[in-house]
Amino acid sequence: MNDIAAGVLKGDPRSIARLITLAENNDPIAAKAMKTIHPKTGNAHVIGITGVMGSGKSTLIYELTREYRKKGLKVGIIAIDPTSPFSGGALLGDRIRMMELATDDGVFIRSMGTRGMLGGLTSAVYDVVEILDASGKDVVLVETVGVGQAEVDVVKIADTTLVVLVPGLGDAIQTIKAGIMEIADIYVVNKADRSGVEQAVAEIESLVDIACSETDRKTPVLTTVAKENKGIIELVKEIEDHKNYLNKTKMLDVQRRKRYEAELVEIIRKRLMNFIFDESTFKGKVEDLIDQISKKKVDPYTAAEEILGKILK
Amino acid sequence: MNDIAAGVLKGDPRSIARLITLAENNDPIAAKAMKTIHPKTGNAHVIGITGVMGSGKSTLIYELTREYRKKGLKVGIIAIDPTSPFSGGALLGDRIRMMELATDDGVFIRSMGTRGMLGGLTSAVYDVVEILDASGKDVVLVETVGVGQAEVDVVKIADTTLVVLVPGLGDAIQTIKAGIMEIADIYVVNKADRSGVEQAVAEIESLVDIACSETDRKTPVLTTVAKENKGIIELVKEIEDHKNYLNKTKMLDVQRRKRYEAELVEIIRKRLMNFIFDESTFKGKVEDLIDQISKKKVDPYTAAEEILGKILK
Numbered sequence: 001m002n003d004i005a006a007g008v009l010k011g012d013p014r015s016i017a018r019l020i021t022l023a024e025n026n027d028p029i030a031a032k033a034m035k036t037i038h039p040k041t042g043n044a045h046v047i048g049i050t051g052v053m054g055s056g057k058s059t060l061i062y063e064l065t066r067e068y069r070k071k072g073l074k075v076g077i078i079a080i081d082p083t084s085p086f087s088g089g090a091l092l093g094d095r096i097r098m099m100e101l102a103t104d105d106g107v108f109i110r111s112m113g114t115r116g117m118l119g120g121l122t123s124a125v126y127d128v129v130e131i132l133d134a135s136g137k138d139v140v141l142v143e144t145v146g147v148g149q150a151e152v153d154v155v156k157i158a159d160t161t162l163v164v165l166v167p168g169l170g171d172a173i174q175t176i177k178a179g180i181m182e183i184a185d186i187y188v189v190n191k192a193d194r195s196g197v198e199q200a201v202a203e204i205e206s207l208v209d210i211a212c213s214e215t216d217r218k219t220p221v222l223t224t225v226a227k228e229n230k231g232i233i234e235l236v237k238e239i240e241d242h243k244n245y246l247n248k249t250k251m252l253d254v255q256r257r258k259r260y261e262a263e264l265v266e267i268i269r270k271r272l273m274n275f276i277f278d279e280s281t282f283k284g285k286v287e288d289l290i291d292q293i294s295k296k297k298v299d300p301y302t303a304a305e306e307i308l309g310k311i312l313k
Numbered sequence: 314m315n316d317i318a319a320g321v322l323k324g325d326p327r328s329i330a331r332l333i334t335l336a337e338n339n340d341p342i343a344a345k346a347m348k349t350i351h352p353k354t355g356n357a358h359v360i361g362i363t364g365v366m367g368s369g370k371s372t373l374i375y376e377l378t379r380e381y382r383k384k385g386l387k388v389g390i391i392a393i394d395p396t397s398p399f400s401g402g403a404l405l406g407d408r409i410r411m412m413e414l415a416t417d418d419g420v421f422i423r424s425m426g427t428r429g430m431l432g433g434l435t436s437a438v439y440d441v442v443e444i445l446d447a448s449g450k451d452v453v454l455v456e457t458v459g460v461g462q463a464e465v466d467v468v469k470i471a472d473t474t475l476v477v478l479v480p481g482l483g484d485a486i487q488t489i490k491a492g493i494m495e496i497a498d499i500y501v502v503n504k505a506d507r508s509g510v511e512q513a514v515a516e517i518e519s520l521v522d523i524a525c526s527e528t529d530r531k532t533p534v535l536t537t538v539a540k541e542n543k544g545i546i547e548l549v550k551e552i553e554d555h556k557n558y559l560n561k562t563k564m565l566d567v568q569r570r571k572r573y574e575a576e577l578v579e580i581i582r583k584r585l586m587n588f589i590f591d592e593s594t595f596k597g598k599v600e601d602l603i604d605q606i607s608k609k610k611v612d613p614y615t616a617a618e619e620i621l622g623k624i625l626k
Contacts, residue, residue, distance in 0.1 A: 031614045038612030126613075253607065260606040260613060264599070265586070267617035272585050273578070275625070286577070293573040294566065299351030300439075300573060301344045304580035312588070313626055 004029065005036035011074075011136045016108055023127035024112070026270065034127060037134035042256070044076070044133035045243055046140045048158030050183070055164045056190045059226040061141050065101055066229075067236050068139050076132030076140040077101070077109045078125060108132060123270055126263040129157055155183040156262040159255055160242045162235075164188045165204070167196035182211070184219055185242050188235060192223035217245060276307060285310075317342065318349035324387075324449045329421055336440035337425070339583065347440060350447035355569070357389070357446035358556055359453045361471030363496070368477045369503045372539040374454050378414055379542075380549050381452050389445030389453040390414070390422045391438060421445060436583055439576040442470055468496040469575040472568055473555045475548075477501045478517065480509035495524070497532055498555050501548060505536035530558060589620060598623075 004022075007015025022030035047064075049057050058079070065075045101107045110128060125142070132140045144154045155161050163184035187208070189200050204221050212218045220238055224231035246252040276282050289303040317335075320328025335343035360377075362370050371392070378388045414420045423441060438455070445453045457467045468474050476497035500521070502513050517534050525531045533551055537544035559565040589595050602616040 035612045035614050038606075038614075039609040042609065257603055257607055261603050263613045264603060264606065264616055264620075265590070267613055268589060268620060269582060269586065271617060271621055273582065276581060277578070290570055290574050290577060293351075293577065294570050296352040296355065299348045300576045300580055301347050301351075303577055304584060307577075307581060308584055311625055313624055 002029075002033060002036065005033040008033070008037055008131055008135050009040055013105070013108060016131055016135050017110075019131050020110055020124070020128050023131070024124040026274065030127065034130065037130065041130050041133040044129075044137050044140045045239075046129055046133075046142065046157060046159045046259075047239060048142045048144070048154035048161040049164060050144045050154055050161065051164030051188075052166075055166045056226050057143055057164050060164060060188065060190055060224065060232075061143055062101065063224075063226050063229050063232045064141065064236065065107060067232050069104065069106055073138040074106045074136055075108075076135070076137035077107065077143070078128055078132070078140065079109070079111045079143045080125065108135070108137065123266045125157065126259070126266055129259075130263075153262075157259055159246060159252060160185045160239055162186050162188050162239075164190050165200060166191045167194045167200040186235070186238055187219060187221040189221065189223045190226050192231065193225045193228070197223060272311075276311065282307070282310070315342075315346060315349065318346040321346070321350055321444055321448050322353055326418070326421060329444055329448050330423075332444050333423055333437070333441050336444070337437040339587065343440065347443065350443065354443050354446040357442075357450050357453045358552075359442055359446075359455065359470060359472045359572075360552060361455045361457070361467035361474040362477060363457045363467055363474065364477030364501075365479075368479045369539050370456055370477050373477060373501065373503055373537065373545075374456055375414065376537075376539050376542050376545045377454065377549065378420060380545050382417065382419055384549075386451040387419045387449055388414075388421075389448070389450035390420065390456070391441055391445070391453065392422070392424045392456045393438065421448070421450065436579045438470060439572070439579055442572075443576075466575075469571055472559060472565060473498045473552055475499050475501050475552075477503050478513060479504045480507045480513040499548070499551055500532060500534040502534065502536045503539050505544065506538045506541070510536060589624065595620070595623070 004015050004019050008019055019030060019033055023034065049061060051057055061077060061079075065077065068075050102109055112125060112128065129140055129142070142154055142157060161183050163186075165187065167189060187204050189197060189204070201221050201223060208219045208221065222231060222235055222238060224235060226232070243252075246255065277286060286307065289298065289306065292298040293300055293303055317328050317332050321332055332343060332346055336347065362374060364370055374390060374392075378390065381388050415422055425438060425441065442453055442455070455467055455470060474496050476499075478500065480502060500517050502510060502517070514534050514536065521532045521534065535544060535548055535551055537548060539545070556565075559568060590599060599620065602611065602619065605611040606613055606616055
């Protein structure tokens with residue numbers, strides 16, 4: 001077993017951080033270590049937390065983590081920010097509270113940018129979930145920001161997905177518009193000390209009634225005031241109930257298969273694109289074809305077929 | 314020349330709609346027609362319009378379209394909704410005003426869902442831009458909803474990108490967090506009849522000052538009240554100025570090359586993934602590998618390498 005994989009399996013934070021960085025950089029060492037750790041994965045409960053900006057997700061994650069720590073559970077946190085394709089840098093915002101957790105050995109926090117090029121979630125997120133899982137984390141929290149592709153994708157990674165809303169602002173309606181209703185296993189109406197909370201809950205519940213009319217589980221709607229630690233114990237309990245439900249109905253296997261399929265697709269895509277766009281032999285050819293497309297001498301479909309003809313058996 | 318391509322080049326709405334549908338379904342007929350129309354593209358000015366939900370983008374697009382029509386220009390509108398990966402259906406919301414435009418021969422409107430599987434923007438959007446361009450539209454407006462990957466991706470398609478904000482709600486700061494500041498060619502503070510508009514403009518301008526300190530063009534910040542048609546003529550003028558700037562600095566060629574590269578990547582990705590995941594010969598093998606990953610008998614990286622070994626030269 002190589003050193004870095006051994007370090008990860010022992011839960012060593014430096015090994016975890018290093019392997020994540022290698023995975024983000026598509027380093028061949030990462031692939032080797034990922035192969036080693038895979039058999040030790042599958043224990044962590046992966047919780048996706050999504051919702052509009054300003055809904056207090058970070059604070060909710062902070063409080064959830066503190067609650068899990070009280071129970072003696074180890075926690076991994078993955079925060080995914082939409083980021084610029086130009087600067088490559090992610091501005092982190094007000095994650096100050098998170099820093100408190102960073103000094104706790106039982107917590108590992110990683111912030112990742114989404115990559116501009118291809119796909120809603122940064123592709124390395126699958127690796128990071130596996131790494132944290134193999135490192136002995138009992139719970140892995142995956143936070144995605146905004147309403148868009150990343151939210152829709154998180155359901156492929158998470159065992160349990162929380163959709164966080166706030167009272168007012170027509171959030172419930174906006175959420176339906178955005179098509180993210182179907183991904184929720186649990187709704188959380190955070191900032192429930194604000195006016196309009198009853199209306200928000202009623203709106204969501206009536207939507208749940210329609211959506212869940214033919215299923216055996218009705219998606220629960222919880223209220224929290226994360227910054228005052230209100231409703232957190234109840235939320236942890238509800239997440240536990242959902243986990244039990246997944247186990248009882250064998251839905252966990254279905255969910256995990258979905259994750260592995262998404263991961264497999266992602267690795268294949270990444271390898272192929274690197275092969276085509278980074279290999280020195282192809283790079284020139286690809287640039288030349290883009291030139292010709294610009295000059296209308298060739299069309300994109302013919303160009304694609306030419307490249308595929310060169311690489312496929 | 315095949316009939317459908319000929320119809321598109323004549324601007325026939327039924328041919329346009331049909332070719333878009335074929336492209337969305339990855340029909341081989343679409344690829345053939347796309348090859349035919351490509352030489353006739355490159356005339357339309359593609360304008361990306363992005364920003365948070367509730368910022369009034371649809372109304373803004375409605376008013377922009379009316380203004381372009383007054384000038385005798387033909388307009389294509391592509392509205393991209395994040396949509397459920399489960400239902401496959403996009404809920405359209407309050408696009409009632411848009412319907413007014415639907416009776417105008419000089420306007421073509423298409424609403425597209427984002428696909429859950431792969432990529433922020435639905436991959437067919439590149440095709441749709443080319444189709445509308447080839448059909449003789451002078452302006453193509455591409456609307457993306459929410460703050461996420463689709464917003465970051467739209468810059469690869471658009472010649473000019475508008476980022477739409479509203480006063481209050483800390484939008485400016487949220488936008489920076491989301492990393493979408495760099496994509497704006499023009500900022501639009503819509504709903505400028507609300508309080509806090511001066512503060513919003515000042516905030517954005519101070520950010521622009523930092524971001525543009527070393528560039529020759531300072532990103533303009535405009536105010537509009539789209540629902541009262543205020544500021545629209547000025548916005549159209551500003552878009553025209555940006556177009557002239559792109560032409561003068563040869564940036565348009567750079568921008569277009571970027572679009573063609575993204576399109577080429579997308580076609581290749583789509584073809585490869587269809588080849589691997591839809592071909593009957595592979596499908597069983599892939600399913601079998603996912604089973605083995607689930608059972609920890611094989612890891613995702615080794616599985617990916619096995620599949621790649623079968624298809625690559």
